[in-house]
Amino acid sequence: MSFIAFSEQYKPTLEACLQKTLHFELSDPRYLLANAMRYSVMAPGKRIRPLLALAVFQLFSSDIDRILPLACAVELIHVYSLIHDDLPAMDDDDYRRGQLTCHKKFGEDIAVLAGDTLNTYAFELLAQELPRYYSLEKTLHVIREFAQALGILGMAGGQVLDLKSPEAERDVDYLETTHRLKTGVLLKTCIVLPAYLEDASATERAYLAQFGEHLGMLFQIVDDILDVVGSQDELGKSIQKDIAQNKLTYVSYWGLDKARSLAQAEADAALVCLDAIRPRSSAVLEDLIGYLTQRTS
Amino acid sequence: MSFIAFSEQYKPTLEACLQKTLHFELSDPRYLLANAMRYSVMAPGKRIRPLLALAVFQLFSSDIDRILPLACAVELIHVYSLIHDDLPAMDDDDYRRGQLTCHKKFGEDIAVLAGDTLNTYAFELLAQELPRYYSLEKTLHVIREFAQALGILGMAGGQVLDLKSPEAERDVDYLETTHRLKTGVLLKTCIVLPAYLEDASATERAYLAQFGEHLGMLFQIVDDILDVVGSQDELGKSIQKDIAQNKLTYVSYWGLDKARSLAQAEADAALVCLDAIRPRSSAVLEDLIGYLTQRTS
Numbered sequence: 385m386s387f388i389a390f391s392e393q394y395k396p397t398l399e400a401c402l403q404k405t406l407h408f409e410l411s412d413p414r415y416l417l418a419n420a421m422r423y424s425v426m427a428p429g430k431r432i433r434p435l436l437a438l439a440v441f442q443l444f445s446s447d448i449d450r451i452l453p454l455a456c457a458v459e460l461i462h463v464y465s466l467i468h469d470d471l472p473a474m475d476d477d478d479y480r481r482g483q484l485t486c487h488k489k490f491g492e493d494i495a496v497l498a499g500d501t502l503n504t505y506a507f508e509l510l511a512q513e514l515p516r517y518y519s520l521e522k523t524l525h526v527i528r529e530f531a532q533a534l535g536i537l538g539m540a541g542g543q544v545l546d547l548k549s550p551e552a553e554r555d556v557d558y559l560e561t562t563h564r565l566k567t568g569v570l571l572k573t574c575i576v577l578p579a580y581l582e583d584a585s586a587t588e589r590a591y592l593a594q595f596g597e598h599l600g601m602l603f604q605i606v607d608d609i610l611d612v613v614g615s616q617d618e619l620g621k622s623i624q625k626d627i628a629q630n631k632l633t634y635v636s637y638w639g640l641d642k643a644r645s646l647a648q649a650e651a652d653a654a655l656v657c658l659d660a661i662r663p664r665s666s667a668v669l670e671d672l673i674g675y676l677t678q679r680t681s
Numbered sequence: 682m683s684f685i686a687f688s689e690q691y692k693p694t695l696e697a698c699l700q701k702t703l704h705f706e707l708s709d710p711r712y713l714l715a716n717a718m719r720y721s722v723m724a725p726g727k728r729i730r731p732l733l734a735l736a737v738f739q740l741f742s743s744d745i746d747r748i749l750p751l752a753c754a755v756e757l758i759h760v761y762s763l764i765h766d767d768l769p770a771m772d773d774d775d776y777r778r779g780q781l782t783c784h785k786k787f788g789e790d791i792a793v794l795a796g797d798t799l800n801t802y803a804f805e806l807l808a809q810e811l812p813r814y815y816s817l818e819k820t821l822h823v824i825r826e827f828a829q830a831l832g833i834l835g836m837a838g839g840q841v842l843d844l845k846s847p848e849a850e851r852d853v854d855y856l857e858t859t860h861r862l863k864t865g866v867l868l869k870t871c872i873v874l875p876a877y878l879e880d881a882s883a884t885e886r887a888y889l890a891q892f893g894e895h896l897g898m899l900f901q902i903v904d905d906i907l908d909v910v911g912s913q914d915e916l917g918k919s920i921q922k923d924i925a926q927n928k929l930t931y932v933s934y935w936g937l938d939k940a941r942s943l944a945q946a947e948a949d950a951a952l953v954c955l956d957a958i959r960p961r962s963s964a965v966l967e968d969l970i971g972y973l974t975q976r977t978s
Contacts, residue, residue: 412855413845414838421833468797473789492770493844496793500765500800501837507804508828511821520817524808527824531805536718540798541711547790548710558709 387672391435394448398434401452402426402459405509420490420498421505425463427481428620430681432603433458437574439672440592443664444582451578453513454526457506458574461530464502465539465570467495474547475625482620506530518581526577533569542566549632559637560601567607568600575599588661595657595669602650602676608633609643610680618681651677684969688732691745695731698749699723699756702806717787717795718802722760724778725917727978729900730755734871736969737889740961741879748875750810751823754803755871758827761799762836762867764792771844772922779917803827815878823874830866839863846929856934857898864904865897872896885958892954892966899947899973905930906940907977915978948974 385393402425408418434455441451470477470485471492477485487495507527514523532538542565549558575596579589610619611626612635626633634643651673658666658673682690699722705715731752738748767774767782768789774782784792804824811820829835839862846855872893876886907916908923909932923930931940948970955963955970 408833410833410838412842412850412858413847414833414841416845417833417837417841464797468793471789471793473784473793487770492768494841496765496768496770497837497840500761500796501831501833503797503800504804504828504831504837505833507801508825508832511825511828515821520821523821524812524817528805528808531801531808534798534801535805536705536707536711536714536798536802540714540794540801541707543794544711544714544791545709548713550710553709561709 385668385671387435387439387668387675390439390668390671391431394435394438395431397448397452398431398438398455398459399426401456405456405460405505416490416494417497417501420486420494421502423483423489424467424480424486424498425460425502427483429459429463429481431459432676433462433571433574436571436599436669436672437578439666439668440575441578441582442668443661443666444579444584450517451581453509453517454577454581455574457509457530458570460502460506460509461534462570464499464506465543467499467502469543471495474543475629477622477625479616480621503534522581525580529573529577533573538565538569542569546631554632554637556637559632559634562632563601563604563634564597567604568597571600571603572596588664591657591660595654598650598654598657599673599676602647602654602673605634605643605647605650606676606679608635609640609647611635612640614680620681647677682965682968684732684736684965684972687736687965687968688728691732691735692728694745694749695728695735695752695756696723698753702753702757702802713787713791714794714798717783717791718799720780720786721764721777721783721795722757722799724780726756726760726778728756729973730759730868730871733868733896733966733969734875736963736965737872738875738879739965740958740963741876741881747814748878750806750814751874751878752871754806754827755867757799757803757806758831759867761796761803762840764796764799766840768792771840772926774919774922776913777918800831819878822877826870826874830870835862835866839866843928851929851934853934856929856931859929860898860901860931861894864901865894868897868900869893885961888954888957892951895947895951895954896970896973899944899951899970902931902940902944902947903973903976905932906937906944908932909937911977917978944974 406422406425410418437455437458438451466480467486469475470480471487478488486498510527514526542562545562546566575592579592611623614623616623654673658670703719703722707715734752734755735748763777764783766772767777768784775785783795807824839859842859843863872889876889908920911920913920951970955967
């Protein structure tokens with residue numbers, strides 16, 4: 385199955401689960417916060433992360449109810465990071481997923497709180513729902529891995545590296561570390577944790593971890609390329625921000641052609657990892673590699 | 682023992698534990714984030730919440746190593762909420778705990794990320810350390826309770842009520858709900874969870890939960906009073922902000938005298954709850970009630 389067909393098949397389930405998760409009946413001003421959370425989470429996103437978790441999960445099991453809490457939690461976390469990333473003091477973006485950013489729509493105060501609340505709510509969801517399907521030990525492992533993936537040694541650390549890249553340290557190591565932490569760690573979590581929960585073998589988990597690293601790098605290099613050559617309409621967010629903010633990116637560092645060939649190298653390497661876990665049937669994941677390489681949004 | 686003597690005895694242990702928790706060796710710009718987290722967490726705070734957790738814990742057990750992770754986690758969460766609360770888009774404060782606020786010192790971008798990182802780091806700490814002393818079931822229960830206490834039905838919800846109190850809804854119920862959610866829920870967590878972890882009886886837990894509610898209310902009413910009559914030097918933060926921001930507070934609603942008598946009523950009610958758990962020896966907690974009623978900082 386192609387990734388697009390897979391996405392069309394499972395997105396409604398994911399969206400319904402997210403919608404249900406964010407259902408609060410509040411009559412006081414907290415409905416503002418609830419609305420802001422829903423507005424940002426239910427915006428038309430590609431849902432790459434939860435779909436990825438689902439696709440990896442299906443290498444091992446077909447009972448997708450089991451993986452929905454993790455898939456939703458990772459999307460809540462991703463959206464929290466987008467809301468805070470878009471704030472005026474951070475990347476200062478007006479558009480995201482084709483609509484006004486959270487702070488443009490609801491004000492900065494509500495946007496800060498909406499991000500904060502989605503962050504903790506993801507942990508609540510994991511702690512509440514995972515034990516319905518998995519052992520307490522597995523549940524705790526997932527919570528620990530998520531918390532680590534978001535911290536100073538993960539996503540938040542990557543955001544600092546991205547915001548504060550000093551001229552003197554702009555080398556290839558710095559660039560790779562930034563991208564790995566900012567995007568890669570959470571993306572890898574979507575791949576490694578479903579495999580862990582479904583008792584994948586140590587070898588399978590090792591190859592999938594490598595697959596996650598290459599996919600994360602591919603994703604971010606393409607992001608850098610799209611910031612330069614993409615269309616704001618298709619991307620649903622502002623473009624050419626990286627240049628305006630003098631950011632260190634694969635394109636600013638290597639130029640467009642070399643960035644493209646590096647993306648292709650990551651795509652090839654990711655494919656090799658999937659080959660290594662045959663006979664697990666990974667057609668959707670294979671197609672996802674092509675989809676991410678060629679994406680225009 | 683008086684609460685002040687108790688505080689003098691245990692604060693060094695808590696501070697050392699916080700310091701150790703926030704030890705990261707980072708040479709790249711992530712040290713900025715680490716520094717911001719440490720700067721805000723290690724500021725001279727009263728540490729009411731972790732000390733409270735410790736004092737309740739000691740009703741049941743003397744092996745304080747067991748409660749340090751929870752005590753530190755609650756302080757990390759409290760500091761995260763202060764950092765975000767102080768942001769220009771929120772309460773817009775320049776001073777906190779006698780020093781410049783995090784965003785004044787490190788910039789808004791780093792302050793947002795420092796709050797975010799402390800938030801997730803608290804969960805990492807709980808997930809990592811609690812299982813060393815308690816069952817996985819208890820660990821997960823604590824994580825769930827914390828996540829709930831921080832969400833839209835807890836602290837973040839209280840902050841929205843506080844920020845957006847509409848003139849038309851400014852009644853006593855609104856005021857109580859705001860205070861209960863904004864301050865009370867997390868404070869109550871510091872009381873209820875140590876008792877839960879140490880297998881307090883259902884009756885003891887019920888009385889301690891009530892104690893927590895009264896203490897939370899007492900704490901917040903006194904906060905409202907100090908915003909009007911306190912000294913910036915003693916408080917270490919800006920005063921008379923509530924009036925400037927036209928906030929709904931116990932003082933703006935009831936006036937100073939009535940607010941003081943309501944605080945005393947909460948103090949009395951809290952004391953009754955402690956009487957009910959005798960023969961547990963709660964001298965420190967009894968003294969804490971007086972300390973919180975009379976505090977000037």
